[in-house]
Amino acid sequence: MRAGEFELIDKIRRRANVGPEIRLGIGDDCSSIVVPPNYELLTSTDLLLEGVHFCLDWTDLFSLGIKSVAVNISDLAAMGAKPVSLHLAVGLPANFSDEQVEQFLNGVFAGLECYEVSLVGGDTCRSEGPLVISATVQGICHKDQVITRGGAGAGDDLWVSGTLGDSGLALHFLQMNRPLSAFLAERHYRPEARVVLGQRLAIENLATAMLDLSDGLNGDLSHLLRASTVGARVELERLPLSNEFKDELRIDQSLFDLALCGGEDYELLFTAKPAMRDLLEQLSVEMNLSLSRIGEITSTPEFDLVMASGLIYQPQISAFDHFGSTKDKSRE
Numbered sequence: 359m360r361a362g363e364f365e366l367i368d369k370i371r372r373r374a375n376v377g378p379e380i381r382l383g384i385g386d387d388c389s390s391i392v393v394p395p396n397y398e399l400l401t402s403t404d405l406l407l408e409g410v411h412f413c414l415d416w417t418d419l420f421s422l423g424i425k426s427v428a429v430n431i432s433d434l435a436a437m438g439a440k441p442v443s444l445h446l447a448v449g450l451p452a453n454f455s456d457e458q459v460e461q462f463l464n465g466v467f468a469g470l471e472c473y474e475v476s477l478v479g480g481d482t483c484r485s486e487g488p489l490v491i492s493a494t495v496q497g498i499c500h501k502d503q504v505i506t507r508g509g510a511g512a513g514d515d516l517w518v519s520g521t522l523g524d525s526g527l528a529l530h531f532l533q534m535n536r537p538l539s540a541f542l543a544e545r546h547y548r549p550e551a552r553v554v555l556g557q558r559l560a561i562e563n564l565a566t567a568m569l570d571l572s573d574g575l576n577g578d579l580s581h582l583l584r585a586s587t588v589g590a591r592v593e594l595e596r597l598p599l600s601n602e603f604k605d606e607l608r609i610d611q612s613l614f615d616l617a618l619c620g621g622e623d624y625e626l627l628f629t630a631k632p633a634m635r636d637l638l639e640q641l642s643v644e645m646n647l648s649l650s651r652i653g654e655i656t657s658t659p660e661f662d663l664v665m666a667s668g669l670i671y672q673p674q675i676s677a678f679d680h681f682g683s684t685k686d687k688s689r690e
């Protein structure tokens with residue numbers, strides 16, 4: 359038997375820390391957040407559905423809790439915002455035990471602690487079907503520092519943080535029943551939202567446009583280009599790949615498409631003026647996080663993936679599709 363809803367909410371409320379920006383947290387009809395003068399409140403929602411976005415045969419509930427927080431926070435990072443609060447709504451399957459609920463919540467609270475975010479509200483109910491998780495995050499950013507997708511101009515450099523394709527490679531292995539290395543498991547189950555990088559780029563005015571990579575470089579770059587009404591030339595030999603990804607690539611070249619379309623990288627893709635190169639390289643060293651210049655923005659709306667030979671590359675798989683279903687489940 360599982361604890362009643364009120365008991366569960368009370369339990370959650372006792373665990374919820376309240377940061378300085380929160381005027382009202384859990385317990386009133388609404389939460390209330392104090393936004394400092396000249397700051398804007400940024401809000402983003404994500405829906406995670408069992409069987410669509412995650413599979414409980416592969417995913418432990420603690421990791422799922424952390425990931426539910428991180429993938430939402432990643433959208434705030436993508437605009438240069440400082441994360442402040444999270445609202446969480448969950449539909450818990452009727453057969454879930456108290457221990458399973460506890461494991462999931464432990465993961466959620468670990469994620470909140472990691473990003474110093476307050477849980478300020480939400481809802482819970484019993485689901486007759488799968489586990490349903492909906493999280494809404496809010497963050498603040500100075501009104502002059504918000505980085506949108508629409509600011510890229512011709513001649514800007516195109517940059518990406520971290521490495522690409524690791525999470526997609528992990529999912530590929532899981533689907534083939536292959537065990538994951540600690541590195542790939544971390545990249546897939548516990549992605550890290552690049553909040554510090556996002557805020558540094560915003561505060562230091564280093565980027566002209568930005569988004570986070572949830573569906574893969576190929577699809578997400580096209581969103582940025584459309585919003586900025588520009589094109590791009592991406593040099594494929596510059597794509598940052600982990601050693602583990604490169605090792606697998608030596609065995610099977612076709613895995614390369616996972617770096618373009620694998621999804622769930624949660625790295626930041628951004629554009630910057632060429633004059634910022636030195637500053638960005640310094641930032642990379644300071645943060646101990648790789649920042650790779652992978653191409654440039656062009657005025658013509660075309661988007662070319664250029665191989666070392668100079669020929670244009672065409673990926674064999676298109677945008678990230680979680681478990682191969684045809685429904686549109688793209689995540690912003």
Ligand SMILES: [Mg+2]
Pocket residue numbers: 432433436569570571572689690
């Ligand atoms: Mg996003």
